Amino acid sequence: MVVTFIILHIYHFKLLSDIKPDMKSNLNKNGKVRNKDHRVEGWGQSSSEAIKMIISGIINKLQNVHMLDRSGTYGIAPDLYAPYYIKSTEDVSVVTHTTSEHMEDLILLSERWDGPMSVSVFTYDVDAYFTIAAIAYLCVCFEKVRINTQFHIAFPLSHSPRNSDVKDLDISCNMKLKDFLHNRTRNYEIKGLEYPHNMLRNLAIQHSKTSYIFMIDIDMVPSSSLHQEFVDFLHHHRHLPSSNDLANTVFVVPAFECSSEEFPFSKDVVISLWSYGVIRPFYIEMCKKCQKYTDYDRWRKLEEEEDLDIGYELEWRDPWEPFYIASRDVPLFDERFKQYGFNRISQACELHVAGYKFAVLNNAFLLHKGFKQPHKFHETKEEEQNRNRLLFRKFKEELKTKYPNSQQRCY
Known part of the structure; x- marks a missing residue:
């Protein structure tokens, strides 16, 4: 009975996908x-x-x-x-x-x-x-x-x-x-x-x-209509008293991995396929703590809203590396990081020290094509990660000089 339900559900998901371009x-x-x-x-x-x-x-x-x-x-x-x-x-x-x-x-x-x-x-x-x-x-x-x-x-x-x-x-x-x-x-x-x-x-x-x-x-795809929904979100919030906070906020888009060749367009389908293992939080095998601070369970339980909006705010914690929408004026990435490891975490860490807020969007999501698995990575991954780990320690010390008045640190 459960197997039949899963098959019917995936068939329904395919029908939803087929009506989208x-x-x-x-x-x-x-x-x-x-x-x-x-x-x-x-x-x-x-x-x-x-x-x-x-x-x-x-x-x-x-x-x-x-x-x-x-x-x-x-x-x-x-x-x-x-x-x-x-x-x-x-x-x-x-x-x-x-x-x-x-x-x-x-x-x-x-x-x-x-x-x-x-x-x-x-x-x-x-x-x-x-x-x-x-x-x-x-x-x-x-x-x-x-x-x-x-x-x-x-x-x-x-x-x-x-x-x-x-x-x-x-x-x-x-x-x-x-x-x-x-x-x-x-x-x-x-x-x-x-x-x-x-x-x-x-x-x-x-x-x-x-x-x-x-x-x-x-190799990621966003939820359907996210572009227009975020533009509408910007226009709406421009007229609110809190509009000045927009430039100092990064809007986190929860990321998932999808084993299916079809990619869902809506949050309700993501949640359903998540329940049956077709979709799972991004990097859950590779580095669970790199994404867990997105608080996927909280995102899943948000009350359904028609419009895109902020679902909740979070404090950045090491080693969270969220995917986000933000002002083009955010601090740039440190170009010393190459190959595997710490290239995105370092920038998220700097955003935190620089005083940016992290706000998770309620209906938005990203899907990565296929499940990320440790054995599928290149041979020199560990060596590169160890080298960049040392660079990251130096980078965090440098931020104390770059932002001397900041009370935030990358712990």
Whole structure:
């Protein structure tokens, strides 16, 4: 009887998912874009011609950009592709980072987040030009990516982009990204290179065009309509006496892991699937205490409200690393943290010391694709974590000097 109920419930969940727009509406049964390589609406040319045009434009921009990050070890090229307009600066942008391996995740993310996105892509050597091809493909073949997404590129000077015949690739919207990407190396396993999460996050934040940012990982998807709901939330609270607190508050979005290939759109479905193990709190196997201070049980028990609002406020506690929406003016991430460990905790710690409040949103949530499991991580994870743990201790001592009048500490 219980098994039957679970099956019926998941079937109901699938029906709910099917009535919402997602990336499948653009794909055929084989996962390829339905559109044959005829003329692309609005472009006046075939998709392969449009992709080649964008590739050439981005390469020309890249060759004329001579900017470095603050350490002087990375070349950065902001806004290599950007929408022609932003509807309003009083808005919120998803800010995220990736390598070419995970750029495919932008397709689903762009369908679930109907608003601006600022994306930093880490690349190197010949891979840079295949990354550029991937940007062009996504912008031509997926309208939501094209109209909403800024792309920025960063590369180590020791592995600067090298010439490639990528302009001669025959790429069209009838292909998938993996059909033409040159290198599918995982972020942490690029031979001889460290993945600079925090530099990439800062690049995406600093070149976003909106007053608020939503800091997430690229392989996550938000609850349905969260973009518009948060914009409405901002407009409503602007007229309240407490409006001055908005800039000093980070709005926490509870994060979950989902084992299903279908992602729920509403909180009630998340709660139901959570009860049957299809969904669980984020990082529960990897680092339970890194997320437990979100207080998932309290979030689950909140009375149902029609509008997005603050469910409750929490005091930050080490080592909580929540995903959040906040003012674009929040303290930036410390770029010394690279590879695995402490890269997000350090920034959350600084937010606390700087006096920011942490407010959990009542109806919002994030879903990570698949369960995070310890045995699926790269071989050097422990070594990197131990190194960054020492850096974090130093970082916490430095905050005492940076915020001498603060009574808050990262304990």
